[in-house]
Amino acid sequence: MAANSMTGFARAAGASGAWRWAFELKSVNAKGLDLRLKMPPPFDRVEAEARARLGKALARGTCFATLTVQREGSASAPRIDEAALAALAAAARAAAERAGLAPPTMDGLIAVRGVVEVAEAEDDEPAVAAACAGALASLDEALTALTSARRTEGEALTRVMRERLDAIEALTLAADANPARKAEAIRARLAESVAALMEQGRGFDENRLHQEAILLATKADIREELDRLKTHVAAARALLEEGGAIGRRLDFLAQEFSREASTLSAKANDVSLTAQGLELRAQIEQFREQAQNIE
Known part of the structure; x- marks a missing residue:
C-alpha cells in the first residue's frame, strides 16, 4: 500500500433534468481530518451522506467540498399582492388629491416594495431527488480522482x-x-x-x-x-x-x-x-x- 499525500484537487460535473452541478474537492495539510462542505438548497439534504463518504475515503487533512448548482429553464413567477396594491392605491390617490398632484400610476405603485413578489417555481420532488443522487455520484467521481492525485x-x-x-x-x-x-x-x-x-x-x-x-x-x-x-x-x-x-x-x-x-x-x-x-x-x-x- 502506498503512502498518500494530504494535498490534492478534483472536480466532477453532472446534470439531471433542469439541474446542472459541479462538485469541487480541495484538500490541504492538517493534523486531523477536517471536512468543510458547502452545498446549496435543496441539495443540502444529502450533506450528511456526502460527509460520510468523504470521511470513509480520507483519513487526514482539511477537505473543502463545494457544490455549485444551476437550474435551467425555471423562470421566476412574479405575484402581485392585490390587497396591498389596492390599499396603497387608495392611500396614494387621497394624498394626491389633498396635495393637488396627479394621481398615482401603476408602474409607480408596483415599484413599491412588497407589492410585487417574485417566487421561484416550485421544486419537482422526484426531479430534485434524482438530481441529488446524481450529485452524490459526481462526488464519488471527484473523490476517486482526489484520492488518485493524493496517491500520486x-x-x-x-x-x-x-x-x-x-x-x-x-x-x-x-x-x-x-x-x-x-x-x-x-x-x-x-x-x-x-x-x-x-x-x-x-x-x-x-x-x-x-x-x-x-x-x-x-x-x-x-x-x-x-x-x-x-x-x-x-x-x-x-x-x-x-x-x-x-x-x-x-x-x-x-x-x-x-x-x-x-x-x-x-x-x-x-x-x-x-x-x-x-x-x-x-x-x-x-x-x-x-x-x-x-x-
Whole structure:
C-alpha cells in the first residue's frame, strides 16, 4: 500500500433534468481530518451522506467540498399582492388629491416594495431527488480522482523521503567511522588538555584529573545516539513500505531523529563530527518537512 499525500484537487460535473452541478474537492495539510462542505438548497439534504463518504475515503487533512448548482429553464413567477396594491392605491390617490398632484400610476405603485413578489417555481420532488443522487455520484467521481492525485503525490514524496533516509544513514555511518571517535584520538585530546592544565600551575591531583578525563570521555561518547539513529532509519523505511495513513508516525520518528542528532552535535568534541552532526540535522529537517505532507 502506498503512502498518500494530504494535498490534492478534483472536480466532477453532472446534470439531471433542469439541474446542472459541479462538485469541487480541495484538500490541504492538517493534523486531523477536517471536512468543510458547502452545498446549496435543496441539495443540502444529502450533506450528511456526502460527509460520510468523504470521511470513509480520507483519513487526514482539511477537505473543502463545494457544490455549485444551476437550474435551467425555471423562470421566476412574479405575484402581485392585490390587497396591498389596492390599499396603497387608495392611500396614494387621497394624498394626491389633498396635495393637488396627479394621481398615482401603476408602474409607480408596483415599484413599491412588497407589492410585487417574485417566487421561484416550485421544486419537482422526484426531479430534485434524482438530481441529488446524481450529485452524490459526481462526488464519488471527484473523490476517486482526489484520492488518485493524493496517491500520486504520496508516491513522489515517498521517493524523496527514502533519499533523505539514505543520506541520514550514510551520515550516521560516517560519524560512526569518524577517526575522531577512535580511542587513540580521544586519548590524545584528553592528554593534551591535561598537559595544558598541568602547565598552568602546581598542586593538581593527578588521580582526580584521571577521573575527570574518564567522565569527559564518557560524556563525549555518541554510541547510543548512533545506534538509535540506525534504529529510527529502519523503522521509517518499514513505515514507508507499509504505506497507508502513516503520517503521524513518520512525524513522530522525525522528532526522534532530530533529538538524537541534536544530542550528537552537542556531544561532538571534534570539528569533523560537528560538521557531520549539522549536515545530519539538515537532512532530518528535510525529511520532517516531507513527512508533514503525508496522510
